Amino acid sequence: MAAALAAVIVLAATASAAPPAVTVQLDRADIALGDSAQLTITVSGGGDDAVAPPAVPGLEFMAAGQSSQYQSINGVATSTTSVTYEVIPQRAGTFTIPALSRGSQPVVLRVQPGNGRNDAAANNSGASSLPPPAAGGLSAGETRLTQDGSAFVRLRLPKRELYVGETVPVDIQIGLRPGLEASLEGLPTLNGDAFTLNKLASQPEQTQEVVAGKPYTVLTWHSALAAVKSGDFSLTVETPLTVRMRTVPQRRPRMPRGASDDSLFDEVFNDSFFQSFFGGTTEKQITLASEPEGLKVLALPAVGRPAGFAGAVGKFEVGSELSTAKTVVGDPLTLRLKVTGTGNFDRVNSTMLGEVGGWKTYKPTAKFEPADSAGYSGEKHFEQAVIPMQTGRQIVPALAFSFFNPDTRQYETKLTAPLSVEVSTAPAGSLATATASASNASPIPAPKPPRDGLCPDHVETGSTVATLRPVYFQTWFVGSQSALVLCFAGGLILLRRREHPMNDADDARRREASSAIASCLAEMDAASIAGDAARFFQCARAALQQRLAARWHVVPASITIAEIDARLNGDGAEMRRLFALADQAAYSGQHLGAGDFQQWKETVRGQLNHTEEL
Amino acid sequence: MTLFQTLTRRVATGKMKVTRKLLDRVCREGGGKPCSKLTKPPGRKRAGFTRSFCVALAAVLTLLIWLVAAQAAAGAQPRGSNIATGGYSAAALFNRANACAREGKAGLAILNYERALLLAPNDADIAANLHFFRAKAGLPDAPENWFARSLLYARPNTLAWLGSLGLVLAGMSLLLVRLHPQRRLAFRSSTFAGLLLVATAIGSAITMWPRMNEAVVIAHDAPVRASPVSAAEAAFKLHEGETVTMRAEHQDFALVQTSAGRSGWVARADLSRVVPRFRDRS
Numbered sequence: 001m002a003a004a005l006a007a008v009i010v011l012a013a014t015a016s017a018a019p020p021a022v023t024v025q026l027d028r029a030d031i032a033l034g035d036s037a038q039l040t041i042t043v044s045g046g047g048d049d050a051v052a053p054p055a056v057p058g059l060e061f062m063a064a065g066q067s068s069q070y071q072s073i074n075g076v077a078t079s080t081t082s083v084t085y086e087v088i089p090q091r092a093g094t095f096t097i098p099a100l101s102r103g104s105q106p107v108v109l110r111v112q113p114g115n116g117r118n119d120a121a122a123n124n125s126g127a128s129s130l131p132p133p134a135a136g137g138l139s140a141g142e143t144r145l146t147q148d149g150s151a152f153v154r155l156r157l158p159k160r161e162l163y164v165g166e167t168v169p170v171d172i173q174i175g176l177r178p179g180l181e182a183s184l185e186g187l188p189t190l191n192g193d194a195f196t197l198n199k200l201a202s203q204p205e206q207t208q209e210v211v212a213g214k215p216y217t218v219l220t221w222h223s224a225l226a227a228v229k230s231g232d233f234s235l236t237v238e239t240p241l242t243v244r245m246r247t248v249p250q251r252r253p254r255m256p257r258g259a260s261d262d263s264l265f266d267e268v269f270n271d272s273f274f275q276s277f278f279g280g281t282t283e284k285q286i287t288l289a290s291e292p293e294g295l296k297v298l299a300l301p302a303v304g305r306p307a308g309f310a311g312a313v314g315k316f317e318v319g320s321e322l323s324t325a326k327t328v329v330g331d332p333l334t335l336r337l338k339v340t341g342t343g344n345f346d347r348v349n350s351t352m353l354g355e356v357g358g359w360k361t362y363k364p365t366a367k368f369e370p371a372d373s374a375g376y377s378g379e380k381h382f383e384q385a386v387i388p389m390q391t392g393r394q395i396v397p398a399l400a401f402s403f404f405n406p407d408t409r410q411y412e413t414k415l416t417a418p419l420s421v422e423v424s425t426a427p428a429g430s431l432a433t434a435t436a437s438a439s440n441a442s443p444i445p446a447p448k449p450p451r452d453g454l455c456p457d458h459v460e461t462g463s464t465v466a467t468l469r470p471v472y473f474q475t476w477f478v479g480s481q482s483a484l485v486l487c488f489a490g491g492l493i494l495l496r497r498r499e500h501p502m503n504d505a506d507d508a509r510r511r512e513a514s515s516a517i518a519s520c521l522a523e524m525d526a527a528s529i530a531g532d533a534a535r536f537f538q539c540a541r542a543a544l545q546q547r548l549a550a551r552w553h554v555v556p557a558s559i560t561i562a563e564i565d566a567r568l569n570g571d572g573a574e575m576r577r578l579f580a581l582a583d584q585a586a587y588s589g590q591h592l593g594a595g596d597f598q599q600w601k602e603t604v605r606g607q608l609n610h611t612e613e614l
Numbered sequence: 615m616t617l618f619q620t621l622t623r624r625v626a627t628g629k630m631k632v633t634r635k636l637l638d639r640v641c642r643e644g645g646g647k648p649c650s651k652l653t654k655p656p657g658r659k660r661a662g663f664t665r666s667f668c669v670a671l672a673a674v675l676t677l678l679i680w681l682v683a684a685q686a687a688a689g690a691q692p693r694g695s696n697i698a699t700g701g702y703s704a705a706a707l708f709n710r711a712n713a714c715a716r717e718g719k720a721g722l723a724i725l726n727y728e729r730a731l732l733l734a735p736n737d738a739d740i741a742a743n744l745h746f747f748r749a750k751a752g753l754p755d756a757p758e759n760w761f762a763r764s765l766l767y768a769r770p771n772t773l774a775w776l777g778s779l780g781l782v783l784a785g786m787s788l789l790l791v792r793l794h795p796q797r798r799l800a801f802r803s804s805t806f807a808g809l810l811l812v813a814t815a816i817g818s819a820i821t822m823w824p825r826m827n828e829a830v831v832i833a834h835d836a837p838v839r840a841s842p843v844s845a846a847e848a849a850f851k852l853h854e855g856e857t858v859t860m861r862a863e864h865q866d867f868a869l870v871q872t873s874a875g876r877s878g879w880v881a882r883a884d885l886s887r888v889v890p891r892f893r894d895r896s
Contacts, residue, residue, distance in 0.1 A: 454712055454715055454716070454743050454746065454747075455712075455739035455742055455743050456712075456739075457708070457709040457712050458704075458705035458708055458709060458739070459705075462703045462704055462705045462706075462734075463703060464701035464702060464703040464706075465701065465702050465703075465733065465771070466701060466702075467702070467889075467890075468702055468729055468732050468733070468888070468889045468890065469826065469889050470732075470770035470771055470774055470818075470819070470822055471770075471771050471774040471775070472770070472773075472774040472777070472815060472818070472819045472822075473819070473822075473823075473826060476682075476683065477683060477774065477778075480679050480680075480682060480683035480778075481777075481778055481781060483675075483679045484675075484676060484679050484778070484781050484782065484785065485781065485785075487672050487675040487676060487679065487785070488672055488676075488781075488784075488785030488786075488788065488789065490672075491668045491669065491671065491672035491785075491789050492788055492789065492792075494668045495668050495669075495789065495792045498668070
């Protein structure tokens with residue numbers, strides 16, 4: 001730093017000996033009122049008295065920048081200083097910027113009246129208001145300038161009466177005088193809790209504008225303002241700003257050379273380089289606020305509100321379409337609904353197609369494509385996957401969208417045109433067939449269209465089981481069910497036996513009779529071998545008595561010839577004969593041959609079988 | 615033959631039962647008064663059970679058996695368990711299958727999809743991914759008849775418990791109809807409903823039984839040999855993800871049959887059962 005300073009001092013000392021050459025240059029000779037030209041004053045070879053801009057009535061000079069160049073060639077040092085000014089005409093006409101030193105030429109600047117906007121601005125010179133109408137139909141209220149007139153902020157609104165939920169485009173503008181070095185300490189903010197403002201862009205639009213006869217660099221943010229509650233409100237916009245003003249230092253009048261001992265010091269430190277190096281700007285933090293805007297927010301009318309109204313306020317048009325006009329059963333289609341217009345698109349919503357017979361529907365998705373940076377106008381697209389479940393010409397019903405139109409101050413409902421699609425039977429083996437058949441024949445819903453080939457993971461883990469083997473293949477389950485079956489079977493058997501005691505007694509009686517008959521037959525065989533006719537016939541009679549007693553539910557001893565006659569009504573001749581032979585053999589001692597025994601045994605067996613069939 | 619004789623003969627031959635109505639008719643035929651105090655024909659005295667007692671006993675036993683079964687079921691389902699600790703859930707299996715699919719492990723992916731489908735047969739995502747991945751691997755979907763498809767209305771375990779419920783319903787109805795014969799129609803209807811549930815569960819079990827022996831090839835091109843030895847020559851190869859039926863096991867080999875009917879021995883390490891056994895749970 002010290003070395004550089006010493007070098008500069010030496011160079012300045014050597015340069016002071018050469019006569020300075022001053023050139024003045026304008027970047028253009030003709031400008032329109034409201035525009036500005038650039039004036040460059042270049043001083044070469046020392047002295048810088050001419051660097052200060054001349055005073056020209058009707059022109060304003062604003063310092064815009066300065067550059068210095070020092071050059072040493074073969075020990076000869078030269079310095080060149082260029083100062084740039086923004087020349088701002090105050091009125092139309094021809095202006096002559098005089099020569100600044102010997103050898104320099106004056107320059108002429110012609111200022112044309114300019115365009116209407118600037119004319120209006122010029123005619124409005126001295127007033128602090130902006131022309132109300134501007135691009136986009138927005139109007140601005142009073143423009144409040146800072147005290148020194150170097151900046152302003154204003155809010156441009158299309159109207160002063162809004163409905164709750166209504167969104168209107170707004171422009172927030174900050175104007176800065178050229179040459180004013182300022183930095184925003186933040187984006188403009190609303191001062192009012194009844195409104196919300198869409199997010200502002202970090203890079204505002206930059207234009208030039210004349211306000212109160214002075215040009216301003218205007219930063220404009222295009223956004224949308226939404227009213228959130230009804231009532232009368234005052235709205236302002238505030239912006240924190242840091243301003244650095246470049247100031248031309250007050251110089252001491254140059255003293256004649258040799259009048260002071262420190263002439264060399266003055267030569268050096270009165271140089272513009274050092275003056276700009278050691279200062280020349282002031283920094284100030286200010287908060288710009290716009291003029292309060294009175295706004296009236298009305299509540300949405302309750303009368304005539306449609307059932308499907310979801311809060312959309314604005315002007316919209318709707319249209320719908322299907323992804324295809326021909327499809328097969330089970331093949332998913334895409335139903336699209338497009339809502340275009342201006343308004344609060346964040347409240348534009350639609351349930352699309354609900355539960356409709358013949359269609360399987362899924363939850364729709366929405367996507368908004370703004371047409372402007374504020375999101376005030378654009379298109380909102382709704383897409384819904386629908387699957388036809390029946391063949392033939394299927395109709396997708398009209399879709400309805402309701403909103404409130406603030407211009408007509410009425411609710412409106414727009415309907416799309418019904419759409420038709422030709423649904424044919426899916427070819428065998430296709431995925432659509434599998435989908436449709438699965439949807440028809442089983443409770444499995446139609447498979448969701450896999451993304452990247454696979455359906456996404458499940459979030460819920462669900463219940464767990466210890467084994468994949470179904471319970472009906474597990475031992476404990478089979479055992480318990482078997483025990484249940486045995487339990488019920490046992491109960492049933494017990495009940496049946498309890499309900500039929502008579503049948504049980506008969507069975508027992510028959511079993512006893514059969515046992516006795518078997519023993520009698522065995523004894524008959526023994527008697528026939530022994531040739532004992534009396535014993536043979538007694539056993540035969542006993543067998544018949546057992547059988548008949550079991551059938552007639554009487555005691556065997558009560559079966560006599562008279563009983564047989566009475567019960568069989570004369571049908572039992574063989575039995576009567578056997579009973580008679582038994583009595584006769586017991587008392588007379590009848591003898592029979594082997595063949596007779598065999599014949600009588602067959603007779604007895606035949607009678608037993610006969611009585612079994614009675 | 616008089617009416618008395620005729621009736622007596624029919625009763626004696628077991629063709630007609632002695633009822634109060636019959637006895638009244640006989641008495642009127644004989645000119646007497648109707649039998650007003652006819653008692654039941656004397657039968658063999660049976661000590662112990664009455665009808666109410668039988669039904670109550672069956673109900674108590676049923677309740678006990680259900681309690682035991684429920685405790686067994688609760689013991690078979692460890693709370694908060696996961697695959698690593700021995701529990702299975704359809705979602706976890708599905709997510710695991712997706713992970714394997716993304717890693718390109720076709721065999722493990724299909725295996726876990728199949729397992730997930732066992733627990734949640736009506737899950738569309740599982741079915742879609744299994745179908746998609748099978749198609750991607752060039753494997754055909756397993757053929758299913760209408761009966762098997764109709765059984766996808768519920769999980770096998772759900773059907774099993776419904777069948778058990780149906781068994782109780784049918785059994786209790788059969789017992790109660792003896793106790794309250796005047797409500798015969800209602801009890802027979804519930805018996806039918808219970809038997810229908812039992813039949814559904816049995817049908818589900820019959821349908822599921824072949825799947826108990828199914829396995830998925832988890833190795834890339836698993837060789838199928840004619841005999842269960844490593845030195846045997848490979849007759850053909852199984853593709854990864856293919857589902858086969860295990861017929862027998864011998865040491866480290868399993869006798870498998872493909873859906874096309876071809877059989878052979880495959881190393882058990884190349885296979886994984888869809889329904890793992892308790893001892894080889896993976």
